[in-house]
Structures are given as structure tokens and as C-alpha cells.
Amino acid sequence: MLRRQARLRREYLYKKSAETRHKKIQEKKELLENSLQKNTQIHGNLQRQAIQLQEKLKYNVEDPNGITEANIDDEYRWAGCEDPKIMITTSHSPSARLKMFVKELRLLFPNAQRMNRGNYEMKQLMHACRANDVTDFIIVHEHRGVPDNLVICHLPYGPTAFFNISGVVMRHDLPDVVPMSEQKPHLIFHNFKTKLAERTMNILKHLFPVPKKESKRVMTFANHDDYICFRHHTYQYVNKELELKEVGPRFQLKLYQIKLGTLDELQAANIEWVSRPYMNTAAKRRFLSDDDGWVQDDNEQF
The missing domain is CATH 1.20.1270 (Substrate Binding Domain Of Dnak; Chain:A; Domain 2)
Incomplete structure (x- = not known):
């Protein structure tokens, strides 16, 4: 084996x-x-x-x-043939607020399961997920009770995307609490224009199964200055007028690294893309929305 x-x-x-x-x-x-x-x-x-x-x-x-x-060699070439199977867990010794956020995050993805991290090592988790045909493995990290990092690992071979999380608002912190729908959602991606943006969009959209036309659930990923704003809504027609209600949770994602490997092989995995905020032009460049025809280096893929 x-x-x-x-x-x-x-x-x-x-x-x-x-x-x-x-x-x-x-x-x-x-x-x-x-x-x-x-x-x-x-x-x-x-x-x-x-x-x-x-x-x-x-x-x-x-x-x-x-x-x-x-x-020919695409990690998501069989996407859509079967619904994705997702496993969500946390870092070791999670706080009560992180546990609450992971519960709400599990409800966002149809056919997702939540697992207590416990004392399991990463190799054990990856082996168990591959044996049970898990397509994506998600880990949420925190800093003093505030979720600050999201890792999405596509199985069996990768890629693994690392995101920073900011501006987290739980469902119960919203002014009007709306019951969570478990329909397969429609996805909206706004301002994803570059090749790196297409790669990021593929990683995110293949976490969700193909929705039905009559689904009233919408999830939006809107890119603004390389910050991906996530919103979750349901809609219905009342007296021939569209009524939109936010379900939550809401947060912002910022991509900072993509590796060609899984979480148990990160030390040996090649870096597909990494953010370099210490460069002089980092404040001016937009990696997800602007495409200036820049020719990439031989050591960098995007």
C-alpha cells in the first residue's frame, strides 16, 4: 500500500x-x-x-x-461527477468560540463532517481521510479565541491553499438570525481576473456540489484588493419582489500561499505561489484582479 x-x-x-x-x-x-x-x-x-x-x-x-x-493532469478533472466529501477540524485545544465557528462552517458545506482534533497527528488524519475517500480537508486555526487562519487541502495529492481570516462575524452576532438552509448553494465569484485568481476560484468552488436550479441559497466570494469577502444569503420572492436575507457567517479571506502537496508532506512539497509582502512593489500589485501581462520567473508559476 x-x-x-x-x-x-x-x-x-x-x-x-x-x-x-x-x-x-x-x-x-x-x-x-x-x-x-x-x-x-x-x-x-x-x-x-x-x-x-x-x-x-x-x-x-x-x-x-x-x-x-x-x-490532462488536473486535480479537479473529476469534479462534478460526485459530490465532494469534506472533513473539517481545528487546531489542538480549540477555544469555545473556535468550536462555534467550525460548527457554523460545517453547515456551509453540504456533505461535510466535523471532527474533534484531539491528539491525532497530521499523517494519521491524512491516511484516514484518503482511506475514506475524503476529497478536501479543512483546518481552522485561531489566535486568542479569534479564527485567523484557514487551510484547505485537496486530496489525495494536493494542492494545499493557506488563507488568512479576518472580520469574522458569527451567525448569532448578526442582527436578524435566519435559519440555516442546507440546500446546495449557487456560487458568485466577483473580480477574479488573473490566472492565480482562477486557481483560487477552482480551489474554493470545488468545495461545493453542483446545485439545483430551484435552490434559494447563494454564497458570494467578492474580491476587493486581494481580500475575498464571503457572504451567505437566502432569497425569496414576496409579492413579486426579491427579498434577500443574510444567513451568515461572514468573513474575509486573503490568500498567502499555495503548495503542491498535502499537509503531511509540506516540507517536501513545491511552492506553487507565495505572497511576498516585503517587496517594494507589494503594496501596489494586485494578484487576483489585475493582469498586466507580466512574464513569470522560471522559479515561480504565477
């Missing part, structure tokens, strides 16, 4: 690295082709490789079926 898991993991990492190399070359080809068509100056990072890339452009053939290298 262990040898089989190691072999499958090696095969997955090899396919993922091959896909990454192909994606980088394809992006450079597209930038060069745009520069040639518009008769503009070639980007500085492409000038040394411009002649080689131009030779490769002759052999570009589009597949009419839309089958590309990017969707």
Missing part, C-alpha cells in the same frame, strides 16, 4: 512538472505572437529566446477537441 502511494505520488509530480514547463513555454509563445501581430516591441524577458520561440510557432496546431496538456 505504501509503495503504491509513493509510486502514484511520483507519477503525479512528474506530470505536474511537465505541465508547468509546457505552460511557461506556451505563455511566452502567446506573448511573442501578440507582439508580432501588433508590431510592438518584444518583452525584455523574451528577446534572447525570440528567434527560438518564433521557430516553434510554426508547429503550433490547435486541437479541435480542446484537449491540451493543461487539462
Whole structure:
């Protein structure tokens, strides 16, 4: 069993690295082709490789079926075939407020289960989740009773996304407490424009199953200055007028890291993207809403 898991993991990492190399070359080809068509100056990072890339452009053939290298090895290629199965837990020795927040968080995801952390180690939890066909594993951390960190780990091989949580308002802290609906929700994603934003959107939206048309439950992820505001509402028509009620909870998420691995292999996992707030241009850049055609480094994927 262990040898089989190691072999499958090696095969997955090899396919993922091959896909990454192909994606980088394809992006450079597209930038060069745009520069040639518009008769503009070639980007500085492409000038040394411009002649080689131009030779490769002759052999570009589009597949009419839309089958590309990017969707051959995709962690979410079977999403939608079956409903996701989610396990939610906390850090060790959680406070009463964190337990309350995790209970409310469990009700947001259909087909989710909450587990007491206890003294279990991460390897034991990952092994148990893989054995029971869990698709996503979520951990919520706290600081002095206030939830401050959310980790979403997609199984069996990753990725693992790390978010900061701020502005948490529980359901019972809202002025009007509305009963929690357990329908499969419709999702709204606003202002997700870059490739990193699409990656983040895939991680979040595949936590939820495909809803029915008659569902009256809506969840909104609105991006503003790289802060993802989450709101949960139900709606109904009263005298032909739409009436919207907030159910809660509400909070804000800020992505700061994505790793190509699971929680039990974080030390050996490759970093797919990481926030660097100490850089001079960090305050000006928006990673989820602005796409300036920036050519990425060979050591960075986004």
C-alpha cells in the first residue's frame, strides 16, 4: 500500500512538472505572437529566446477537441461527477468560540463532517481521510479565541491553499438570525481576473456540489484588493419582489500561499505561489484582479 502511494505520488509530480514547463513555454509563445501581430516591441524577458520561440510557432496546431496538456493532469478533472466529501477540524485545544465557528462552517458545506482534533497527528488524519475517500480537508486555526487562519487541502495529492481570516462575524452576532438552509448553494465569484485568481476560484468552488436550479441559497466570494469577502444569503420572492436575507457567517479571506502537496508532506512539497509582502512593489500589485501581462520567473508559476 505504501509503495503504491509513493509510486502514484511520483507519477503525479512528474506530470505536474511537465505541465508547468509546457505552460511557461506556451505563455511566452502567446506573448511573442501578440507582439508580432501588433508590431510592438518584444518583452525584455523574451528577446534572447525570440528567434527560438518564433521557430516553434510554426508547429503550433490547435486541437479541435480542446484537449491540451493543461487539462490532462488536473486535480479537479473529476469534479462534478460526485459530490465532494469534506472533513473539517481545528487546531489542538480549540477555544469555545473556535468550536462555534467550525460548527457554523460545517453547515456551509453540504456533505461535510466535523471532527474533534484531539491528539491525532497530521499523517494519521491524512491516511484516514484518503482511506475514506475524503476529497478536501479543512483546518481552522485561531489566535486568542479569534479564527485567523484557514487551510484547505485537496486530496489525495494536493494542492494545499493557506488563507488568512479576518472580520469574522458569527451567525448569532448578526442582527436578524435566519435559519440555516442546507440546500446546495449557487456560487458568485466577483473580480477574479488573473490566472492565480482562477486557481483560487477552482480551489474554493470545488468545495461545493453542483446545485439545483430551484435552490434559494447563494454564497458570494467578492474580491476587493486581494481580500475575498464571503457572504451567505437566502432569497425569496414576496409579492413579486426579491427579498434577500443574510444567513451568515461572514468573513474575509486573503490568500498567502499555495503548495503542491498535502499537509503531511509540506516540507517536501513545491511552492506553487507565495505572497511576498516585503517587496517594494507589494503594496501596489494586485494578484487576483489585475493582469498586466507580466512574464513569470522560471522559479515561480504565477
